[in-house]
Amino acid sequence: MQKTELTINRKKRSIEADPRTTLLDALRHHLDLTGTKKGCDHGQCGACTVLGNGRRINSCLTLACMHDGDEITTIEGLGTPDDLSPLQAAFVRHDGYQCGYCTPGQICSATAMLQEVAEGWPSNVTEDVEVAPPLSREEIAERMSGNICRCSAYPNIVKAILEAAEADQ
């Protein structure tokens, strides 16, 4: 058993679990935070995306015990039904989902992705990697490619992200 202390959604939490426990299973099974979803469990779908120290990561491909002292933010920490985050509200407004299974991962991912853009990170579709690119549909599609939507709600997901990004400026 491995003891791990984490700050999850701004609250200190502690778990004692087999070192095999992934961060994803720790959230869902040890901490009752079931907003984060398990799709593939192998880094291939993005449903499990959470923020680790502000950066988006796949919680299925990392061990909980490797995050001792880290700050983790899940979909539950971004907003609540009465107080939606701007991206959550935009997903509702644009119907950025069908079944909703990929949605927590999409929203966590998009939250961090917009921060990456604000920091000037280039992407694979950026013409000149030296120059920070403006956010376009093409940039969003590329940067969000780690989040698969089995219902193919992509057009509305991109609309929601674009709107939230523009509102932020």
Next chain:
Amino acid sequence: MRPFNYSRAETEKEAADAGSDGATFIAGGTNLLDLMKLEVMTPDALVDINPLDLKSISTTDDGGLRIGALVTNSDCAADQRVRHDYPVLSKAILAGASGQLRNKATTGGNLCQRTRCYYFYDTAMPCNKREPGSGCGAIGGVNRLHAILGASDACIATYPGDMAVALSALDASVEIRSANGNMRSVPVTDFHRLPGDTPEKDNVLETGDLITAVTLPPPPGGTHVYRKVRDRSSYAFALVSVAAVAKMENGKISGIRLAFGGIAHKPWHDPAVEDVLTGESPSEALFDKAGEILLKDAIGQGSNDFKIPLARRTLSAVLRQATASGASA
């Protein structure tokens, strides 16, 4: 996943000592944990190397860059010095995996990522890399992802990564700390191995060896291109990729470095291809000649036969792009 003992290394020596005792290093975990869940890899002990002080990018005495082994792929690709002086490296990293994975993937772990051969991943199948002596399921099987150059009767797998292809074109080196504390530097082009009859060894690392950094020579200048051909335009491994750093003078190619991904058990680097291009004026005929030299020993395995013409055409397209700026000058 099989049970394992977990510990953290606070110093390089602690990591190396644990490694010498048979523990497996874990960095980002994005390749290792995937393989452990499938029981393709079954280490008894994991040593977490994340506490080590290997997370910075610094300038070297000769004006190059030293990228610590724990620098994440995201941080490396976003670094201003890398973007300005070694754009092919940023481009190659950004062409790989996803935003989430690149935030975890490290420089050292990326170099050591294992093949994506389907039979290697499926423990019900024979695979000499996973279980030496069991045979190779891919030979005569489904081998769309597999090698056209440098394969052996024991293994036809490819090295799947993108970053190392750019590093090969940049003539970078891997800095390695041996178990006894000695440091050595190995060119990236010599870091990965051909399979021969020991495909279980992907690279030249020995027990207890810790990658501490990758070092880049002074900025090479020129035009940098990374082109990756794959089944979908993002979040997929390369079928074929080409990294190029080309310099033009008076309409002629004055210097060029090329490396190829997706076609062999290692990032492929063939100096004969560079030699035939150097000093020449770019033309389609010249590009064809370069392709012929690159692929003269290429062998298709059935489902991957398409990679031979694909590699030739991708090389031509990359050369056209890389030599365009200087050609008209």
